[in-house]
Amino acid sequence: MEAVVFANTNEMSHEEWLAVRRKGIGGSDIAAIVGLNKYKSPVKVYLDKIGELPEEEAGEAAYWGTVLEEVVAQEFSKRTGLKVRRKNAILQHEKYPYFLANVDRLIVGRKEGLECKTASEYLKDQWNEESVPDAYFIQCQWYMGITGFQKWHLAVLIGGNKFRMFGIERDDELIAILERKAYEFWNNHVIPKVPPSFDGSDASSDLLVAMYPEHVEESVDLPGYFAEKLKRYDELKAQIDELTEEKKAIENEIKGYMGEKKYGFVAGRKITWTRYTTEKFDKKALKKDHPDIYAKYVSESQSSRFMVK
Numbered sequence: 001m002e003a004v005v006f007a008n009t010n011e012m013s014h015e016e017w018l019a020v021r022r023k024g025i026g027g028s029d030i031a032a033i034v035g036l037n038k039y040k041s042p043v044k045v046y047l048d049k050i051g052e053l054p055e056e057e058a059g060e061a062a063y064w065g066t067v068l069e070e071v072v073a074q075e076f077s078k079r080t081g082l083k084v085r086r087k088n089a090i091l092q093h094e095k096y097p098y099f100l101a102n103v104d105r106l107i108v109g110r111k112e113g114l115e116c117k118t119a120s121e122y123l124k125d126q127w128n129e130e131s132v133p134d135a136y137f138i139q140c141q142w143y144m145g146i147t148g149f150q151k152w153h154l155a156v157l158i159g160g161n162k163f164r165m166f167g168i169e170r171d172d173e174l175i176a177i178l179e180r181k182a183y184e185f186w187n188n189h190v191i192p193k194v195p196p197s198f199d200g201s202d203a204s205s206d207l208l209v210a211m212y213p214e215h216v217e218e219s220v221d222l223p224g225y226f227a228e229k230l231k232r233y234d235e236l237k238a239q240i241d242e243l244t245e246e247k248k249a250i251e252n253e254i255k256g257y258m259g260e261k262k263y264g265f266v267a268g269r270k271i272t273w274t275r276y277t278t279e280k281f282d283k284k285a286l287k288k289d290h291p292d293i294y295a296k297y298v299s300e301s302q303s304s305r306f307m308v309k
Contacts, residue, residue: 005090041203099142153165
């Protein structure tokens, strides 16, 4: 099986590229659809595909990821001796035309590809010698499913000074699952415009705030099935409270044994109990005494609060 060229991207503007991506499921979409992308939820993918996703600016991480893509590709080539080239096209599955792949690089002379990533120093533990973040592993499998390739390479620059490379072998069983999930998502949600349910991810929470940034002083009668969900909500809250108290009791028992000591050791584990002083900034006093200074430096952000009585 070989991929089909869906659209040439050589002279395509960014807006045109985004429009083309909405016509199918790409490598970053599939991880979200199966619940393995903490930055994107299935609902966000759905809204994007039907053109109703609230506009959002690309962050610094996305910007520098694009800028440094060529650097990562060149370093991979230098370290492996493999020549890479751009594929200035969005590829599609020969059987399912809405399965899309916008690959970073292809390996010259081999049926293999390369995905280039950058990552924060804070995320270095997600990239160890044996594994990569689930979302990127899924992305590479998706590309192999579309291209028919047996291997995909993943290169990452971490914190601007750590370079790591991984070889990912094709998993036909996993690819079949991804294709089934993508087929169901596209035909059960995108085509009939039936949104999937919101999940419990931070991505869904952030999306809800972006979709509904303001409230109105009105009410709505919820469907009856939410009564059962709220019973489960109460059960979970009670369990969380109980477990939190039990966790705190263990902490306090250890602290009582440690006394004034900062460190404790047991069974190969290190416990640290640090005391420190914090300063609390009185925003109310500043606003009252110096409203002009307060207004100059304060910034607003959207947030929300959910309560059940």
